Amino acid sequence: MTEGFSTKRMKTTGGEVCRLGIALASVKIIKCIGFFESYDLLKSVSILQFIFVVKMLSSLFFFLIKRSVLPTIRLKKSLALKLVQHTCLSLLIDFLYLFGLTLCGPLRTILVYEHAAPILMAMIGGLFSKANYARTRGSILFFLGIITLLLFDTDVFSQADSFPDKKDTNFLFNFLYVTSSAFGVADHKSGVFLLLFLLILKVVHHSFSKRLSLQVGGNNKLHIYSTFFSFLILTPVYFVSSFNGYQKTNISSNIWSLIFITIFVFVTDYYAQNYTAGKMEGLYSYKIGYISIAAFALVLGFQWNHPAAIAISKAHAGESRTQDHIMSGGVVVSAVFFMLSSDILSWSGQKSRKGNFVGYSSEGTPIHSFAENVLNRASKSSVVNTSQSFFKQIFERNDSRHIFYFLCLNLSFAFVELFWGVYTNSLGLVSDSFHMMFDSTSLVLGLVASVMSRWKPNRSFPYGFGRVEVLSGFVNSLFLLAVAMFLVYEGSMRLMDPPQINTDKLLTVSVTGFLVNLVGAYLLGHNHHHHSHSHHDDHHHCQHTHENINMRGVYLHILTDLLGSVGVIISAICVNKYQWYIADPICTLFIAVFILYSLVPLLLKSASILTLSLSSHDRKNVENALKKIGNLEGVTSLHSCRVWEHGSGDFRAALCLTVHEHVTEQRIITQATSLLREHGVNTCTIQVEKDDYYQHLSGLKMGSEEIQAPRSLNASPNFEFAKLI
Numbered sequence: 001m002t003e004g005f006s007t008k009r010m011k012t013t014g015g016e017v018c019r020l021g022i023a024l025a026s027v028k029i030i031k032c033i034g035f036f037e038s039y040d041l042l043k044s045v046s047i048l049q050f051i052f053v054v055k056m057l058s059s060l061f062f063f064l065i066k067r068s069v070l071p072t073i074r075l076k077k078s079l080a081l082k083l084v085q086h087t088c089l090s091l092l093i094d095f096l097y098l099f100g101l102t103l104c105g106p107l108r109t110i111l112v113y114e115h116a117a118p119i120l121m122a123m124i125g126g127l128f129s130k131a132n133y134a135r136t137r138g139s140i141l142f143f144l145g146i147i148t149l150l151l152f153d154t155d156v157f158s159q160a161d162s163f164p165d166k167k168d169t170n171f172l173f174n175f176l177y178v179t180s181s182a183f184g185v186a187d188h189k190s191g192v193f194l195l196l197f198l199l200i201l202k203v204v205h206h207s208f209s210k211r212l213s214l215q216v217g218g219n220n221k222l223h224i225y226s227t228f229f230s231f232l233i234l235t236p237v238y239f240v241s242s243f244n245g246y247q248k249t250n251i252s253s254n255i256w257s258l259i260f261i262t263i264f265v266f267v268t269d270y271y272a273q274n275y276t277a278g279k280m281e282g283l284y285s286y287k288i289g290y291i292s293i294a295a296f297a298l299v300l301g302f303q304w305n306h307p308a309a310i311a312i313s314k315a316h317a318g319e320s321r322t323q324d325h326i327m328s329g330g331v332v333v334s335a336v337f338f339m340l341s342s343d344i345l346s347w348s349g350q351k352s353r354k355g356n357f358v359g360y361s362s363e364g365t366p367i368h369s370f371a372e373n374v375l376n377r378a379s380k381s382s383v384v385n386t387s388q389s390f391f392k393q394i395f396e397r398n399d400s401r402h403i404f405y406f407l408c409l410n411l412s413f414a415f416v417e418l419f420w421g422v423y424t425n426s427l428g429l430v431s432d433s434f435h436m437m438f439d440s441t442s443l444v445l446g447l448v449a450s451v452m453s454r455w456k457p458n459r460s461f462p463y464g465f466g467r468v469e470v471l472s473g474f475v476n477s478l479f480l481l482a483v484a485m486f487l488v489y490e491g492s493m494r495l496m497d498p499p500q501i502n503t504d505k506l507l508t509v510s511v512t513g514f515l516v517n518l519v520g521a522y523l524l525g526h527n528h529h530h531h532s533h534s535h536h537d538d539h540h541h542c543q544h545t546h547e548n549i550n551m552r553g554v555y556l557h558i559l560t561d562l563l564g565s566v567g568v569i570i571s572a573i574c575v576n577k578y579q580w581y582i583a584d585p586i587c588t589l590f591i592a593v594f595i596l597y598s599l600v601p602l603l604l605k606s607a608s609i610l611t612l613s614l615s616s617h618d619r620k621n622v623e624n625a626l627k628k629i630g631n632l633e634g635v636t637s638l639h640s641c642r643v644w645e646h647g648s649g650d651f652r653a654a655l656c657l658t659v660h661e662h663v664t665e666q667r668i669i670t671q672a673t674s675l676l677r678e679h680g681v682n683t684c685t686i687q688v689e690k691d692d693y694y695q696h697l698s699g700l701k702m703g704s705e706e707i708q709a710p711r712s713l714n715a716s717p718n719f720e721f722a723k724l725i
Contacts (some may be wrong), residue, residue, distance in 0.1 A: 003146070009712050011647070013070060015286075016279070017279070017280055017377070019287075020213050020275075020276045020279055020280065020285075021276075021280075023272065023276075023287045024272055024273065024276045024285060024288055024289055024292070025289075025292035027268055027269055027272040027273075028265045028269070028293040029290050029292060029293070029296045030268075031264055031265050031268075031269045031293060032106075032110065032293045032296045032300060032604065033105040033300070034108055034260060034261045034264045035101070035109065035265065035297070036106045036264035036300060036679065037257055037261060038050070038101065038106070038261055038265065039101055039102070039106040039109075040096075041254055041257055041258070041261070042098065042101065042102050042605070045251055045254060047095060047098045047102075048237070048238060049098060049236075049238070049251055049293075050098065050239060050258075051091070051094055051095065051230075051234065052100065052231075052234045052237075052238040053251060053255075053258050053262075054258065054261065054262050054266055055230045055231040055234055056231055057226060057258065057259060057262040058227045058228055058231075058262055058266055058267055059231040061262070061263070061267060062224045062227060062228070070517055075428065077217070079215055081266050082212055082215070082220075082355055083212070083216075083225055083226065083229055084229060084233075085208075086205075086208060086209065086212055086225050086226055087229035087230050087233060087392050088233070089201070089204070089205050089208065090205065090226050090230060091230055091233065091234070092201070093198060093201050093202065093205060093495075096194060096196070096197075096198055096201075097109070097113055097198050098196045100191045100195045100198065101191075103190060103191025104189075104191030104192055105195065106192065106193075106297070106299040106300070106330060107155075107297050107300075108149065108192065108195075108331065109195060110193070110200070110293055110294060110297040111145075111149070111294055111297065111331070111334060111335055111338050112146075112192060112195040112196065112338075113195045113198060113199070114289075114290055114293055114294065115142075115199065115200075115290060115338075115342065116273075116283075116289065116290065117202050117203050117206030118204070118206070118277075118283050118286055119283060119287075119342055119345050119346060120199055120202065120203050121136070121203055121206070121288070122283060122345045122346070123135065123142055123341075123345050124139075124140060124203070126138060126139040126228070126345065127139050132722050134347055135343055135344065135345055135347075137344055138340075138341045138342075138343075138344035139341070140344035141337050141338075141340050141341035141344065141346075142337070142338065142341040144262045144337045145194065145334040145335075145336075145337030145338040145341060146192070146334070148330050148333050148334040148337060149192055149330060149331065149334040150189055151194060151330070152328075152329065152330030152333065152334075152630060153189070153330035153331055153334070155330050160500075170343045171353065176377045176664050178494065199416070208360060210224060219274065220271075220274070223270060231393045245681055254497055267691075273277035273285065273286075273289055275333070276288075276289075282346065282347075283346035284346060286342070286346060287342050287343055287345075287346035290338075290339070290342045291339050291342060291343065292613075294335055294339055294342075295335075295339070297335075298331075298335055301331070306307060308681040314607075327352075336666070346583075362489065390451060393451045393454060394447065394450075394451060394535070396454075397450070397454070399450055399524075399548065399550075399551050400450040400451055402523040402524055403414070403443055403447045403450060403524065403551075403554060404444055405522050405523060406519065406520040406524065406558070407440060407444065407447060408441065409438055409519060409520070409711065410439065410443065410514060410516060410520070411436075411437070411440055411441050413434070413436065413513075414436035414437045414440070415655070417433035417436065417509070418433035422544065436513070436516075439557065439561060440475050442475045442479065442553075442557045443554060443557075444552060445472050445474070445475065445476065446472055446550050446551070446553065446554035447474035448467045448472075449468045449471070449550045450469065450550055450551075451467045453465050453468050453469045453550070453561075453647065457687065461549060463646055463652070464524070464646075466611070466646050466647030466648075466650050467609070467646060467647055468550075468551055469548065469550035469646055469647060469648055470549050470550070470606050470609045470610060471606075471610070472549075472550045472553060473549035473550045473552060473553035473602060473606045474549075474553075474606035474607060474610060475553075476553030476554065476556070476557055477553055477556075477599055477602050477603040477606060477717070478603070479557075480553075480556060480557060480560060480595055480599050481599060481603065483540065483560065484592045484595040484596050485592075486547060487588050487589070487591060487592035487595070488589065488592045490585075490588065491585040491586075491588035491589040491592060492585075493585075493587070494584065494585035494588070494590070495582065495585040495586070495660070498581040498582045498584065500581060501583065507569065507572045507576070508570045509568075510565045510568035510572060511565075511569060513561070513564075513568075514562065514565035514566040517559075517561045517562035517565055518562060520561075521555070521558050521562055522559040523550060523561060524554060524555045524558060525555060547607070548648045549602065549605060549606050549648045550648070552602050553602060553606075556595075556598055556599060559598070560591070563565070563591045563594060563595075564591060566587075567584075567587035567588060567590070567591050570587055570706060571583045571584040571587050595695040607644075608645075609645045609647070611650075612644045612645075614644070614645060616644065618651070620641050621679050621680060622651075622679060622681070624679060625675050625678070625681065626638060626641065626655075626681035627674075627675050628675050629657070629671075629672045629675055631665075632668060632671055632672065634659045634660050634661060634662075634663035634668060635659055635663075635668065636654070636658045636659070636660060637658040638655060638657055638658075639655075639656050639658070640655060640656040640687075641653070641654070641655040641656070642655070643681065649680070650682050650683075651680055651681040651682055651683075651685070652681070652682070653676055653681045653683070653684040653685070654684070654685040654686075655672075655684070655685075655686055656687040656688075656689060657672065657686060657687070657688050657689070658688075658689050658690070659688055659689070659690055660690070661690050663690070665688040667685075668688055669686050669688060672684070672686050717719070
């Protein structure tokens with residue numbers, strides 16, 4: 001079906017826009033009914049018959065109504081060749097979209113295919129735009145709708161049950177049906193993929209039509225010429241097909257349905273959409289058209305088998321209406337995503353010239369706030385630029401780079417397993433592939449945390465994002481703790497009553513999984529030590545080695561999968577050779593105990609950092625630094641001290657020093673900072689106060705109790721470090 005477009009836009013009043021919108025919505029509602037009728041009609045009529053009759057009736061309609069258009073242009077040979085190319089592309093789109101209709105039903109076809117070409121072009125522009133972030137969000141909503149339709153649409157209807165005769169008689173139907181069935185997916189999902197491909201062809205067709213209409217004399221004339229050329233091309237094809245016995249259905253009994261579909265689905269809809277697009281500003285008409293037909297399609301999907309709906313058409317007297325491909329929760333959610341996407345993508349990218357009065361400046365001039373789209377100003381970067389910046393940060397450091405390499409390897413192997421499992425009908429391979437995809441979530445979490453930890457501080461996060469790595473390690477620890485407890489429970493239950501195990505392809509899957517996880521353990525095994533440094537003094541030799549908690553969590557997750565593969569290999573060998581079914585729960589319990597043994601230190605460490613507490617080793621280390629600061633020449637006391645670990649090995653301190661009057665403050669700050677850094681404190685804030693400050697405060701009290709300066713650290717033998725935290 002050809003998408004209309006307008007080259008001239010007239011200024012329209014608000015009342016006229018409202019009337020045009022209501023008229024367009026009414027046409028789209030009638031078109032929606034025609035879509036459902038077309039699906040029911042295609043059960044008894046072949047796609048070739050359907051398109052031939054529609055093009056013939058459309059040509060007859062144009063001949064009677066638009067007869068004066070045809071002789072106005074004398075076509076040149078080059079122009080006629082372009083018209084033939086345009087017509088062939090239109091016929092290809094019509095054939096494939098009708099086949100997609102038979103695959104996934106009228107409701108899903110409307111939700112995916114009815115997006116107008118200008119909306120699709122706005123979506124493509126949003127992905128690569130640097131200024132219009134609103135359309136980028138609309139594009140994201142569109143893809144969320146597609147993903148929801150593919151993953152959460154539980155429709156299991158097979159089109160072969162509803163089109164039993166066509167599989168042997170219709171070459172196009174047979175070829176595409178076998179191709180889609182070879183991948184082992186439901187018919188409606190393969191139909192969604194086909195409709196997505198058609199959306200690309202629709203954009204190409206729209207661009208081709210826009211250029212060609214300038215040579216023909218307008219898009220209306222181009223549409224008429226394309227319809228006549230389609231009828232001329234299909235006529236010999238149809239009669240040859242009928243002569244060879246492929247078109248056995250008598251279409252005379254369905255002629256009124258075909259007339260209704262031709263008028264409202266192919267002719268009226270085109271002219272109504274084209275006319276309103278020329279009258280309304282921007283893409284507003286396309287938004288009204290899509291939301292109207294999508295919303296009514298949802299209603300019709302619920303009510304298509306209602307007696308009142310059956311009375312609308314007598315095309316299938318005595319037969320039940322469509323009961324397949326009607327409704328599911330995934331379809332409803334995806335429809336919401338699609339309608340929101342169409343609404344956002346249709347917003348005008350031009351700045352409004354009309355502003356709202358907000359007040360006067362100090363000079364007395366009026367100030368206006370212009371109604372520019374807030375979402376357009378939300379960001380100056382596009383998805384492509386953001387992705388490029390993210391990948392650049394990934395490859396800057398070894399830890400994030402190694403996580404990314406293993407994530408790609410893990411996902412690639414998971415998709416290979418999924419494809420091979422579907423091809424061989426192996427449930428074990430399919431389940432293991434989804435298990436590996438689920439494991440990849442921890443890798444994604446670690447990768448994002450590794451990149452975010454390097455982001456610079458800002459006003460909202462003045463201390464930076466270093467704690468994101470700690471939070472990632474803590475979440476991975478909790479997840480592994482849940483896995484370990486589940487393994488302990490399942491292993492204990494199976495230890496009392498060992499079940500039989502199907503070892504078909506189990507050893508092959510476990511060995512390949514072991515090799516993949518071995519690569520990951522090698523890549524990430526050397527990255528979870530963040531940094532180390534040492535120093536000497538007269539009494540102590542201190543060496544600080546700090547783990548990267550995020551990398552440690554990812555590494556433990558991979559190590560868990562590695563040990564799981566080892567356990568499966570051992571249990572598979574024992575079951576195959578000796579029928580020792582008890583080996584499986586024993587291996588499971590050993591793996592669970594090892595996970596808990598390795599997990600507890602990481603969980604305690606990350607929880608300690610998140611609760612701003614220090615370990616006993618770090619506590620003694622900081623105490624030594626504070627005592628040395630208290631012994632500095634000129635320092636009388638140390639108070640209001642706060643020391644915490646912000647990230648993996650990133651210690652921060654804030655303290656206040658009281659010094660004698662003659663002491664230079666900068667010297668004390670430099671010496672104290674140097675001592676703290678020697679003991680592993682990376683960032684410190686030091687406030688210096690002098691004794692005369694407290695004497696001045698005592699004078700201000702005027703006879704009240706004298707204010708004492710804080711006591712020296714060395715003068716307090718029962719000093720508790722907990723008070724400094």
